[in-house]
Amino acid sequence: MSDAPLVRGWCPDLFAPMQARDGFLVRIRPPIEGLDAGQVQTIAALASDHGNGTIELTNRGNLQLRGFSRDSARLAGRTAIECGLADPDPARERKRAVLVSPLAGYDPACHPDTIAVARKLQAALLADDRLASLPGKFGWGVDGGGLLPVRAISADLVLQAGQDGWSVRCGEVVTEALNEAQAVNAVQAISFTFARQPEVKRPAHDANITKKVLEKAGLQGCLQSTMPPTFALPVGKLPGHRVGLGVPFGRLPASDFYFLAKQQGEDRLRVTPWRNVIMPDKTMDHPGFIMDATDPRLRVEACVGVSGCERATEDVAETALALASDVPPGCVLHVSGCVKGCAHPGGADMTLIARNGRYDVVRNGCTKDIISWGNRDLPDIRALLSRELKEIQA
Ligand code: SF4
Structure with missing residues (x-):
């Protein structure tokens, strides 16, 4: 193993591509609703024409392309902006990091307002210039539950659906249930509290510190286990006429991404934080994808x-x-x-x-x-x- 120091607290993105052994890495955040066929084709073309031809799915539901030169990484940034895959302002782009239950809008058991709440949260974050000092790794989530149960997705601050409304999960601490507007405001207030703190900029492992952050934001929370619930990976047939395609190690060639673009038609492709993709169930079998959850x-x-x-x-x-x-x-x-x-x-x-x-x-x-x-x-x-x-x- 190399003795090179680990770089912590920094996350490469479209405007800050990271140099790796095989060239620059470019990371693209899909829109909340998922990727349309044109966007999928654009990403495949970037990877095959300018990168090393491989697309990686990340555990934050993003896409990572590898093997770029400095110039082609800049070109990728411009292309992503042109096709609605990035905000032209780097500070705003970082605040697009809202992870959403990947079956939202399809699974009848997932809260019906999950996508709408995620859009409202993202709009509130984008409009809030006070959050510029949050670290690049800071991320948000909207967890509507359902087949992929509440707590299946994780992020620094998560709005999670319950019977009485939306609560905010911050590390191991969870607030009481709030209505939609209150919950979005609460996430914004907690984000701002982290942004202005001199040291602890993300939810700490120490629940007492997290509780104090919530108190500063005018909220109270109680301790809840952070152990993720057990659930089956979304691979194979899924609710809402969807199918989950397993991707070995979350890495696929650009040619497979072109295949998905053809299969999705007018529909959306979603990337899950478990590094697979969710597609319409008319998608044909393809040897690059795993359809059997027991594989x-x-x-x-x-x-x-x-x-x-x-x-x-x-x-x-x-x-x-x-x-x-x-x-x-x-x-x-x-x-x-x-x-x-x-x-x-x-x-x-x-x-x-x-x-x-x-x-x-x-x-x-x-x-x-x-x-x-x-x-x-x-x-x-x-x-x-x-x-x-x-x-x-x-
Ligand atoms: S990809 Fe990450 S885990 Fe793997 S060797 Fe590099 S730094 Fe380590």
């Missing part, structure tokens, strides 16, 4: 590895694929190129951190947790998966 490739996560990142020493996706059949249903294995854990920042049943052909292993945690077994080779890992994941399942 073992959906149980493994891995970052771009040595082909795209200076910190990696190996092709971690190849390792993950080799181990996929050793991961039982219901479990997740994350193979990370380094301790940064880009592909799966949360916990997994087993997390491997690659180090020059060997692996440190964390059981039931993330790359930054205490290592359970250090410096193991692949046969050791197979034995651990067989023993430990059986235990987790039991």
